[in-house]
Amino acid sequence: MQSNKLRMAIRATAAAAVLGMASQAGAVSFSAGDYDVNVYGYARLNASYDVDSDQSLSTRSGSYDGLAGNDDAPEGHFGADAVQSRLGFKTTSPEGLNVTVEGDFRPGNLRLRHAFGEYKGVLMGQTWSNFTSFVGNTATLDFDSLPGLAGLQGRVAQARYTTGALSFSLEEPNNGIVNNSDTKDSMPAITARLEDSAGGMSYSAAVLAHQVGYDDGSDDESAFGFATFVAAKMALTDMITIQGTLSYTDGANSYLYRSGDNFGADSAYVDSSGDVETISGYGGSIGAGFNLGNGRSINIGYGLVEVDWDDAEDDGVAVADQSESNQAVMANYKWTPLKNVMMGVEYQFLKRENVDGTDGDANRILFAAQYNF
Structure with missing residues (x-):
């Protein structure tokens, strides 16, 4: 029982970190x-200042789109929005059936995030992909966070079964072919994940296969791709944690x-003969968190992803403007001046290099204020 409580605490902590300290702890019940009904959520302001080219998305997250070759781009861009603000409902029936529906306003309209039911380990609906873990994530103010984090880091429709530390799922697939718009999904993505803890360490590992x-209309071709990741977090002291992730994909760079x-x-x-050829990639992240006490913390993290386009380039596919490498460094200071209120400031450095050698980087500063209920 103690092990289960520890495991749930670690999972909740990791999820709160990646979601900007969102929690149902202060929910209206x-x-x-x-x-039993819980209403939860938060209101959040995000603001950003792009020292170099404007790389901001909604929620003021940093984007790699257009980053390479941006030397002549206009400099100095400020923006702010509140579209990350969130509202959710969770009900528990007398029989123990849990139903959750949650939305936010990114990129500016009401968006469905979660809508699922769960009973005795069986989950059906839309929620975080089973090929995702927050265990090794470093807490960032940037909603999209570091490259190289574990798995999809997104929500998909799925059917999942969890028993103890193991979970298995059939999910809506992600299928992308660089030079072909006639992509077809013929089967769900299949995933398996282990997530557990021991002492001061929590860890996760997962595999995914998809078509x-x-x-x-005249050619019908396919190949199987797979992806895998490992993630871990270690509490060195009551004040210091280190965490990281490693990922490898072949035919599953999505x-x-x-x-x-x-x-x-x-x-x-697709090569010249019409066959589907897979593309491989790898990535990872590493970070550390420092709890300064009195609701204050410092977090630093680095992330990197690399995609191997060599075979596609050798086969004459036009991939010169594809991203070969994305990197980021993020460092922030967060504080909680009173219960259910978080504020923070973050520095970011983003870098991208394309297949043709064109590169670019950007410096950014973020500010956030979040009010939970």
Whole structure:
């Protein structure tokens, strides 16, 4: 029982870090008949100043799109929004059935984040991909965070079964072919994940397999791709943690976090004979957190992803402007001046290099204020 409590605490802590300290701890709870109901969420302001080219997305996250070859771009850009603000509902029936529905306003309209039911380890609906872990993530103010984090770091429709530390799922697939618009999904993505803890360490490992293919009416070709990751977090002292992730993909770069213009890169290409050829990639992140006490903390992290376009280039596929390498360094200071309020400031350095050698970088400063309920 103690081990289960520790495992749940670590998972909750990791999830809170990656989501900007969002939590149901301060949720509004009440009973409606025999149902227990929680209403939770937060209001959040994000602001950014781009010292170099304007790389901001909604939530003021940094983008790799257009970063390479940006030397002549206008400099000095400020922006702010509140679209990360979130609202969620969770109900528990007398039989123990949990139902969650949650949304936010990114990029400016109400967006469905989670909508799923869960009963005795069986989950169906939309929520975080089972090929995701927050265990090794460094807490950042940037909503999209570092490249190279573990797995998809996104939410998909799925059917999942969890027993103890193991979970298995069939999920909506992500299929991308660099030089073909006739992509076809013929089967779900299949995943398996182990996530547990021992002493001061929490860890996670997962594998994914999916089919990547196309059908243009005359040719119907496909190949199998796979992806895997490991992630870990170690508490060195009561004040210091270190964490990291490692990922490898072959034919599943859509699951290699932030490997493309902003998120996943294409997973395959079509050669001159019409065959689907897979593209491999790898990535990772490393970081440290320092708890200064009194609701104050410092977090630093580095992330890197690399995609191997050599075979596609040798086969004459036009990939010169594809991202070969994305990197980021992020460092922040966060503080909690009172309960359920978080404020922070973060420095970012982003760098991208394309297949043709064109590169570019950007310096950014972020500010955030979040009010949980």
